[in-house]
Amino acid sequence: MAACPAYQGRICSLCCSLDARCDDLCKPHARVGEQWTALLERLLPDSARPFLEGGLGHYLLLMAVVVPFLAFLVGLLYYQEMLALGTAGAELAAPLRESFLRAFAVLLLVSGIVVWWLVLTHKSRQVAQEESNRQTELLMREIDSHRRTDSLLQQAKQSADQANQAKSRYITAISHELRTPLNSILGYAQILEGDAAIPDNRRQAVGVIRKSGEHLLSLIEGTLDIARIEGGKLSLDARPLELAEFLAEIVGMLELQARAKGLAFRYEVIGELPARVRADARRLRQILINILGNAVKFTPRGAVTLRVRYQSEMAHFEIEDSGPGISADDLARIFEPFARGSAASVGATGGTGLGLTIAKMLTDLMGGELTVDSTAGQGSRFRVRLFLPQLHAAQAEQMQPRVKRIGYVGVRRRILSVDNEAADRELLVHLLEPLGFQMAQAASGAECLELAPRFRPHLIFMDLAMPGMDGWETLRRLRAGGLVDADVAIISANAFEQGGDNDLGIAASDFITKPVRVDELLDWIGRRLGLDWVNAEAPPSPAAATREPTPLHYPPAEALRSLDEQIELGYLRGIQKQLDAIEALDAEHAEFVEVMRRLAAQFQFDPMREILRDGLTEDRRNGP
Numbered sequence: 001m002a003a004c005p006a007y008q009g010r011i012c013s014l015c016c017s018l019d020a021r022c023d024d025l026c027k028p029h030a031r032v033g034e035q036w037t038a039l040l041e042r043l044l045p046d047s048a049r050p051f052l053e054g055g056l057g058h059y060l061l062l063m064a065v066v067v068p069f070l071a072f073l074v075g076l077l078y079y080q081e082m083l084a085l086g087t088a089g090a091e092l093a094a095p096l097r098e099s100f101l102r103a104f105a106v107l108l109l110v111s112g113i114v115v116w117w118l119v120l121t122h123k124s125r126q127v128a129q130e131e132s133n134r135q136t137e138l139l140m141r142e143i144d145s146h147r148r149t150d151s152l153l154q155q156a157k158q159s160a161d162q163a164n165q166a167k168s169r170y171i172t173a174i175s176h177e178l179r180t181p182l183n184s185i186l187g188y189a190q191i192l193e194g195d196a197a198i199p200d201n202r203r204q205a206v207g208v209i210r211k212s213g214e215h216l217l218s219l220i221e222g223t224l225d226i227a228r229i230e231g232g233k234l235s236l237d238a239r240p241l242e243l244a245e246f247l248a249e250i251v252g253m254l255e256l257q258a259r260a261k262g263l264a265f266r267y268e269v270i271g272e273l274p275a276r277v278r279a280d281a282r283r284l285r286q287i288l289i290n291i292l293g294n295a296v297k298f299t300p301r302g303a304v305t306l307r308v309r310y311q312s313e314m315a316h317f318e319i320e321d322s323g324p325g326i327s328a329d330d331l332a333r334i335f336e337p338f339a340r341g342s343a344a345s346v347g348a349t350g351g352t353g354l355g356l357t358i359a360k361m362l363t364d365l366m367g368g369e370l371t372v373d374s375t376a377g378q379g380s381r382f383r384v385r386l387f388l389p390q391l392h393a394a395q396a397e398q399m400q401p402r403v404k405r406i407g408y409v410g411v412r413r414r415i416l417s418v419d420n421e422a423a424d425r426e427l428l429v430h431l432l433e434p435l436g437f438q439m440a441q442a443a444s445g446a447e448c449l450e451l452a453p454r455f456r457p458h459l460i461f462m463d464l465a466m467p468g469m470d471g472w473e474t475l476r477r478l479r480a481g482g483l484v485d486a487d488v489a490i491i492s493a494n495a496f497e498q499g500g501d502n503d504l505g506i507a508a509s510d511f512i513t514k515p516v517r518v519d520e521l522l523d524w525i526g527r528r529l530g531l532d533w534v535n536a537e538a539p540p541s542p543a544a545a546t547r548e549p550t551p552l553h554y555p556p557a558e559a560l561r562s563l564d565e566q567i568e569l570g571y572l573r574g575i576q577k578q579l580d581a582i583e584a585l586d587a588e589h590a591e592f593v594e595v596m597r598r599l600a601a602q603f604q605f606d607p608m609r610e611i612l613r614d615g616l617t618e619d620r621r622n623g624p
Contacts, residue, residue: 445469554615
């Protein structure tokens with residue numbers, strides 16, 4: 001093994017012998033041609049050096065060697081022939097010499113061609129090697145450039161990650177600080193709103209407090225949503241939604257703000273709206289409030305109009321205002337984060353510049369489209385298109401109004417609340433003790449470790465951010481010491497903790513983010529403890545009180561067979577079309593169609609075919 005300057009490393013002798021592309025970099029000027037050229041350069045004047053380095057010079061030098069060698073060889077052969085002829089050679093000398101001269105001329109011509117070919121081959125190989133070396137050098141430079149670029153990219157990525165982590169820490173801290181007081185505000189508002197002793201006018205005021213708190217909470221979560229959307233962690237929660245009531249609530253909220261500024265607020269519904277659709281109400285509310293809120297905020301006089309149109313399961317929302325409009329420069333960056341146009345600065349209107357950014361991101365996430373048309377001085381028009389599938393009657397019946405829970409059946413259950421905030425602990429006590437739960441409180445992790453073995457709770461509500469021992473460490477010590485074997489729910493103001501990996505088996509469904517929503521909390525308790533809730537009596541609806549079961553009126557056998565074919569294929573849209581056709585045949589089939597639609601919405605195809613078989617059997621009985 002020897003060091004090779006071409007490979008810049010150690011190489012074996014065999015590889016060195018086989019690789020001739022390096023031109024013997026380890027032995028400069030070791031070749032015969034280079035040594036001969038160096039000798040001639042020393043002997044000849046400097047003016048002859050360019051001539052020697054060219055191809056013609058190399059050719060003449062080689063011919064200067066080849067011609068004497070051929071002359072010597074031919075002369076030697078001629079001399080031997082003359083000796084062999086002896087005395088007879090005198091007569092044959094002239095023809096023999098002429099023959100050898102001709103042979104010499106032919107050999108000289110062939111040698112000249114071969115030498116010229118060798119010179120050209122050598123020069124071509126040399127030029128190709130030089131070009132290869134030049135390309136290799138350029139490639140190495142490009143590789144070095146890519147390495148430097150990659151290094152700079154990694155540094156930029158690291159800086160961006162650090163900035164993103166700093167942003168996440170800041171958002172987390174702000175979220176925690178704001179959610180903690182909101183937990184008490186919304187929690188007690190929900191308690192007071194459900195208290196029968198509160199007068200109606202006061203209950204309405206409490207409802208305003210709750211809705212305002214929820215709106216403030218949505219503003220806080222809007223900042224978190226940007227981080228979630230950018231990180232791909234935001235998921236939609238599509239549920240049945242009463243669209244008209246939902247829009248009326250938003251209109252009522254924004255109409256008050258418009259009237260306070262002396263603006264007219266118009267709400268126009270074009271055509272008919274479906275009774276219920278499937279949508280993420282929270283995200284839809286966020287989109288509309290952000291756009292409508294901006295329209296009211298930046299419109300000094302005139303009107304703000306909300307137009308709604310529903311067609312082919314697509315909801316079209318149009319928000320138009322008579323404000324100052326948006327210039328072309330501002331329009332190009334209106335959906336960028338923290339971008340605020342000149343109209344905002346002129347009006348000295350507050351805001352973070354995140355509303356339209358969040359609305360645009362959420363619209364894209366929901367598979368919709370948000371566009372804007374505006375001219376400076378002539379107002380603005382925002383259009384939102386969203387796919388909101390309509391729920392049929394069978395699906396709509398699944399939306400049962402929540403009833404007030406006043407207790408549960410069975411033995412009394414014990415719940416331990418661990419939180420360093422006394423107001424949050426008291427809130428849980430006021431929520432759960434009236435329902436029959438035995439409550440205990442711990443203000444720290446150490447107090448929890450001391451109280452839990454004596455109290456033996458069935459459930460533990462644990463806050464994570466506590467001074468000293470945090471919630472995670474407290475749970476680890478509870479599990480490791482075998483102190484309790486209770487189900488645990490994490491109640492935290494840190495929204496980024498939800499769904500995070502942990503070594504304690506706490507699932508994402510066991511995270512309850514502050515502020516606590518009463519129904520969500522009670523649903524979790526009921527699932528974990530398997531409770532049979534006692535609900536407050538709800539007055540029965542008049543329709544339910546008077547409705548009597550009626551026999552089904554089956555459609556004709558041909559229609560039943562066509563419907564059975566669609567059910568066998570599992571083609572839901574075909575089933576719905578066939579049911580529509582049956583309903584159009586005769587009003588007597590309405591009950592049959594309603595039952596089948598309810599089963600189809602739940603994909604209960606086997607019960608549907610049982611009903612069809614009964615109908616076909618009855619048709620055969622009644623047939624001729």
